[in-house]
Amino acid sequence: MATKKKNTEQGIDWNYSPSLESTSHLKLKKKYDLFIDGEWVKPSSGKYFKTVNPANEEVIAEIAYGNQEDVDKAVKAARKAYTDVWSIMPPAERAKYIFRIARLMQERARELAVAETLDAGKTIRESRDIDVPLACNYFFYYAGWADKLEYAFPNRKVESLGVAGQIIPWNFPLLMAAWKIAPALATGNTVVLKPAETTPLTALILAEIIEESGLPAGVVNIVTGHGDTGAAIVNHPDIDKIAFTGSTNVGKIIQKALAGTSKKLTLELGGKSANIIFDDAPIDQAVEGIVNGIFFNQGHVCCAGSRLYVQESVAELVIQKLKSRMDSLYLGNPLDKNTDIGAINSKEQLETIHKYIKIGKQEGAEMYQPKCSIPTKGFYCAPTLFINVAQSSVIAQEEIFGPVLTIQTFRTVDEVIQKANNSPFGLAAGVWTDKGSRIFNLSSKLRAGVIWANTYNKFDPTSPFGGYKESGFGREGGLHGLNSYVKLS
């Protein structure tokens, strides 16, 4: 865990003792079934798959592998719950259930945080301080809208859609479940949700919470499985709406599959977001923003600030400071409260990241990694940056979804706007400058769904999130997020 430091010949060698978050309060089952119609049911195929802790490669639990038949069962339950109960329930009553789910999540916050860290490899600091509280907040926020929809859409008639099929990724498992379920319930829809195959645990604990909350059976169904399980949801004829967060490739497949159907669709896909540092920026805070932008959650963030643009006059200083800051990051056991960089989510993803690092070297870019020791078991990748990268480099064009940053320099405002927009993606961007007018100028010209000024990777339930171009369409969060789950007339 120790990282390189200057001057260690003098001074005192003071290191942090291990400070592991306790796992004793987390009572996991050995085997998890599907949550359909308010009950835990065995998968019709009888098959289960293993979910692994990426920090040490140990199996955590066995998870039901849902197939088409199971999805059909879940959709039928959701349809029945929709017509018989949920769509005709007074909205204020709906709100009570959603508030109750939020409160129960808060009560079990520690459990959820530890489960998230075990299953996803993200640091306990992040799951404890960011993922779980934020997930609760999305439920609280949307619970508040449930009986106020007529004010959200004045002079319009607001109707729910029906059954929503939701497929979520492995980078923020619980948070993405909250982003999807909360607005769907608030607007009167019922849900069939499939968590990612590498990170199903917190969605299953959420199912336990939902059970405990007394939410009418069938309103939320959780069907775990792999890609084919997701495909069964996408292709099910009785689903009214598909919400997908994940890779651009799968997003394209889904959009093709839905062509010609009446299903509504929102896609939140990949990104290659530009983080732009001007010479008048608060340099040290900008360096923190760069670190937070790309190394947050090991870079498994669709809106990660993976393309850094630094104005030439401060480039040398920024790169020097960035390297020095990277040296002080602690990489290691995600359960340690002092770990800054946890484990890569899966072996597959680690291989993808390694492939891109190799490409970066082959392309002739200069690589920097701090000298941190990598645990021998588990999937880890040192924070990495590439200098002397061109706009045409593969590593500057494709989404890596790991702790890998590319750095380019620029001279003028127009140049950086052009370069930032020169990408098939358009999810997010960051602008660092002391000049307010420049922030407004850039935010109106950058083609990205979210633009952060003098900060990065900040999320809030009241704020819409979504992309341009190949980053997808539709917005989640805020008032805009309601729009994706209602029919207006």
Next chain:
Amino acid sequence: MKSKLVKKEIIHSDNIFSPSIDKVGVEERVARFQSRSIKNESKLQGLKIALNMIDLTTLEGKDTPGKVKQMCYKALHLHDVHPNLPSVAAVCVYPSMVRIAKNEVRGTTVKVASVSTAFPSGQAPLDVKIRDTQFALDEGADEIDMVISRGKFLSGEYNFVFDEIAKIKETCGKARLKVILETGELTTLDNVRKASDIAIYAGADFIKTSTGKIQPAATMQVTYTMLMAIKDYYDKTGIMIGMKPAGGISTSKLALHNLVMVKEILGNAWLTNEWFRFGASSLANDILMQIMKMETGVYQSSDYFSID
């Protein structure tokens, strides 16, 4: 460590680059340091390091020789019940008390620091400040804690502030100079950064947050900003500058958070009382209480710790 004396280039305060500071970003960064979990051996070691960094201070109009002598005894005998404790780094007093303090700690590792330059306001002409400093040195002070002219700084007379520090440094000779910025009066972190840079380039061996007379004093945000100025200077020149947060650090937890910050920004090299100090009076007892708790398993009442 390079000597400070190698630096001979002429510096004009207008030529010092002080990056702008974003307060929200600083608060976020500081919160990360505060979320570090310091447990077991690292906690005990950290507490002892912190104890050894304290400048035990009494700076009151009502200070008497008796009070100063008692404090000096405490500096050398923090808690004799515990055999393996370090002493504090220094005692910090007014110039009039320097000789008394020096007599008490002579021959030990504990140094005598004296505030000077019309502490705490600094509202006196330069020649008075020089004489004040010279008097403290003549009385036997090992270290001088001067205050900057905040009024001049706030009215934009940076060169005045720079020259004044340089003059006092000249007066100090071999004695180490700590420059107090009184950050509570500078009000913005941009000002804190600018004043830090001016002090460092003008010859400060240490930069120090506060006199202890003005609130807020040594907040984590202010100390962070000053540590970054020290880091930038070190990266540029290879010369180490010391840091002394003073005022408001009265708990072990806060002291440990400060050490975390020093370690992660400047590295272990700064983790000695040669490069980092706490200006505090009640901190020592809180640390002692924590150490005894860790070693005996129970908290003892404050009556078991002397209050000199």
